Amino acid sequence: MNLPSRITIREVAPRDGFQSLKDFIPTKQKLETIKDLVKAGVREIETTSFVSPKAVPQLADAAELMAKVPRKEVDHSVLIPNFKGAQNAVAAGADKMVVLISASESHNQANIRRSIADSLAELDPIFSIARENRVEVIGSAAVAFGCPYQGEVPEADVFRILDAYAARKVNAVIVADTTGMATPLRVERMVARFRERHPEIPLVLHFHNNRGTAMANLLTAAAAGATIFDTALGGIGGCPYVPQAAGNLPTEDVVCMLADMGIETGIDLLSIIQAARRLEEVLGYTLPGQVMKSGPRDPRLAAEICGIGDHL
Amino acid sequence: MNLPSRITIREVAPRDGFQSLKDFIPTKQKLETIKDLVKAGVREIETTSFVSPKAVPQLADAAELMAKVPRKEVDHSVLIPNFKGAQNAVAAGADKMVVLISASESHNQANIRRSIADSLAELDPIFSIARENRVEVIGSAAVAFGCPYQGEVPEADVFRILDAYAARKVNAVIVADTTGMATPLRVERMVARFRERHPEIPLVLHFHNNRGTAMANLLTAAAAGATIFDTALGGIGGCPYVPQAAGNLPTEDVVCMLADMGIETGIDLLSIIQAARRLEEVLGYTLPGQVMKSGPRDPRLAAEICGIGDHL
Numbered sequence: 143m144n145l146p147s148r149i150t151i152r153e154v155a156p157r158d159g160f161q162s163l164k165d166f167i168p169t170k171q172k173l174e175t176i177k178d179l180v181k182a183g184v185r186e187i188e189t190t191s192f193v194s195p196k197a198v199p200q201l202a203d204a205a206e207l208m209a210k211v212p213r214k215e216v217d218h219s220v221l222i223p224n225f226k227g228a229q230n231a232v233a234a235g236a237d238k239m240v241v242l243i244s245a246s247e248s249h250n251q252a253n254i255r256r257s258i259a260d261s262l263a264e265l266d267p268i269f270s271i272a273r274e275n276r277v278e279v280i281g282s283a284a285v286a287f288g289c290p291y292q293g294e295v296p297e298a299d300v301f302r303i304l305d306a307y308a309a310r311k312v313n314a315v316i317v318a319d320t321t322g323m324a325t326p327l328r329v330e331r332m333v334a335r336f337r338e339r340h341p342e343i344p345l346v347l348h349f350h351n352n353r354g355t356a357m358a359n360l361l362t363a364a365a366a367g368a369t370i371f372d373t374a375l376g377g378i379g380g381c382p383y384v385p386q387a388a389g390n391l392p393t394e395d396v397v398c399m400l401a402d403m404g405i406e407t408g409i410d411l412l413s414i415i416q417a418a419r420r421l422e423e424v425l426g427y428t429l430p431g432q433v434m435k436s437g438p439r440d441p442r443l444a445a446e447i448c449g450i451g452d453h454l
Numbered sequence: 455m456n457l458p459s460r461i462t463i464r465e466v467a468p469r470d471g472f473q474s475l476k477d478f479i480p481t482k483q484k485l486e487t488i489k490d491l492v493k494a495g496v497r498e499i500e501t502t503s504f505v506s507p508k509a510v511p512q513l514a515d516a517a518e519l520m521a522k523v524p525r526k527e528v529d530h531s532v533l534i535p536n537f538k539g540a541q542n543a544v545a546a547g548a549d550k551m552v553v554l555i556s557a558s559e560s561h562n563q564a565n566i567r568r569s570i571a572d573s574l575a576e577l578d579p580i581f582s583i584a585r586e587n588r589v590e591v592i593g594s595a596a597v598a599f600g601c602p603y604q605g606e607v608p609e610a611d612v613f614r615i616l617d618a619y620a621a622r623k624v625n626a627v628i629v630a631d632t633t634g635m636a637t638p639l640r641v642e643r644m645v646a647r648f649r650e651r652h653p654e655i656p657l658v659l660h661f662h663n664n665r666g667t668a669m670a671n672l673l674t675a676a677a678a679g680a681t682i683f684d685t686a687l688g689g690i691g692g693c694p695y696v697p698q699a700a701g702n703l704p705t706e707d708v709v710c711m712l713a714d715m716g717i718e719t720g721i722d723l724l725s726i727i728q729a730a731r732r733l734e735e736v737l738g739y740t741l742p743g744q745v746m747k748s749g750p751r752d753p754r755l756a757a758e759i760c761g762i763g764d765h766l
Contacts, residue, residue, distance in 0.1 A: 288751055292753070323751050326455065326715065327457070327716075330455055352748040353707060354708075354745060357666055357667060358670045358672070358673040361673065361674065362673065388748065399665065402639075402640075403637055403639045436665055439600055440605055441603060
């Protein structure tokens with residue numbers, strides 16, 4: 143297996159995680175988590191989303207949060223579903239905006255209440271306002287490995303979205319397994335096809351763990367040459383309050399695995415574990431992350447951090 | 455990635471899972487789970503363990519259970535720590551016995567209260583009684599990828615155990631990541647070394663998910679040529695009552711991933727998901743398995759099985 147020597151983590155807990163929680167997390171607490179992430183070495187954060195506060199009340203404080211986030215050493219992306227979101231992202235001083243379109247018609251309708259064609263038609267003004275304001279654009283294709291409504295999603299439908307981003311000289315793309323339907327051979331094929339077709343565009347993979355495959359998918363993508371991954375502190379995301387949901391890959395689990403394999407992320411393992419444990423304490427329920435419970439592989443560090451001497 | 459066309463599941467929930475639960479699971483319930491497993495297509499089960507009922511009261515019904523298990527179409531392995539266990543396994547009519555020795559001295563002492571040398575010294579009588587009674591012997595090396603007491607476990611210490619099994623013409627070996635310390639490159643190396651050294655001996659990998667790497671480890675091992683894996687229904691195992699523990703790979707998650715990649719296991723996905731859901735109902739708390747919550751990838755089947763139409 144050939145793995146890259148360095149992998150970049152795009153931390154999505156503040157957006158994909160906090161958006162999925164039942165309760166509104168106070169802005170002050172969001173800021174604490176973001177500061178913890180930056181302190182641990184995270185340099186790319188998907189910080190919030192400019193969507194309708196009626197649809198996603200959990201992120202209704204997007205503008206206020208963006209006004210207060212630490213700016214040194216870290217880039218803040220914000221998710222936007224449309225041109226209005228792009229305007230808000232620019233006004234908020236986002237470093238990057240993530241445009242989101244689903245690869246299936248049914249999911250795009252459910253998620254952002256418009257057709258794929260309508261979403262695509264708004265890309266030009268979105269890219270224009272971003273360029274004018276020197277905000278980078280990341281183009282995301284949701285449900286790229288399967289859709290919870292229609293099932294299989296043809297590869298051509300995914301590339302219809304990705305090619306549209308590429309034609310506009312997007313700064314990076316995200317291929318997202320929104321509901322955990324990816325398996326390793328699908329991931330290997332997708333990464334290979336994308337790199338053949340758009341070798342110049344940075345590729346981000348975004349995996350949810352609804353069917354237990356997220357870490358295997360990350361490993362496969364990395365072995366196929368992908369070097370940027372979305373992960374979330376503690377593995378939050380999806381929707382912890384409904385039994386069928388499952389979160390993102392836990393950042394600290396990914397950092398632990400990669401560190402053991404000699405792959406640099408720039409993130410300090412002990413600090414990111416502590417950050418996950420603080421988040422769990424604040425939220426008040428058990429998060430999906432495993433390393434925050436078991437500790438690092440080194441038994442002395444595990445005992446120190448998790449207060450456990452016996453991991454049997 | 456080159457993956458095998460067929461993978462064999464050794465189901466360990468009845469032993470590694472039930473042993474880890476706080477409560478004693480009644481023999482009748484254990485039998486129901488075993489029948490569910492066989493009905494779903496499982497053909498190899500690690501059914502129980504002949505250890506001291508004082509040490510593991512959860513499996514105190516080993517002889518009674520073995521007298522009642524279905525025998526058609528399925529092989530029953532039982533775990534044994536010593537010669538007395540081997541005698542009991544023979545008396546109970548086990549098809550196979552799994553001899554267990556840890557690759558670290560501290561773990562062997564903690565787990566079976568003797569030195570590795572003493573464990574090795576008893577292999578000859580164990581193999582003899584097994585051979586005389588036509589019971590197959592599977593040799594297991596625990597903590598093969600790291601020990602919760604000493605940390606790193608040198609490869610030579612693992613092969614000291616595996617070579618001892620090989621010298622006695624063992625029927626198969628298990629290389630076990632007892633507390634979830636394996637990561638993919640360690641697994642790839644171990645599988646390659648074992649296959650170089652003992653190409654004629656069937657190799658079983660046993661992964662726990664304490665640090666979120668178990669499925670990535672399974673995938674890596676399969677890509678390196680391994681074709682037999684220990685998994686547990688619902689992902690039970692480890693010890694669900696202590697926060698740092700994590701179970702085995704959930705059988706139904708593994709079957710779901712492999713099926714999507716065209717790898718045959720002989721296990722019916724819907725039946726094994728139903729079995730996991732029944733087990734969760736009986737136990738009365740949430741199990742680690744993901745597919746039992748999200749359902750198969752096909753949205754219609756997911757809705758049918760999990761009663762959920764919307765997997766967002």
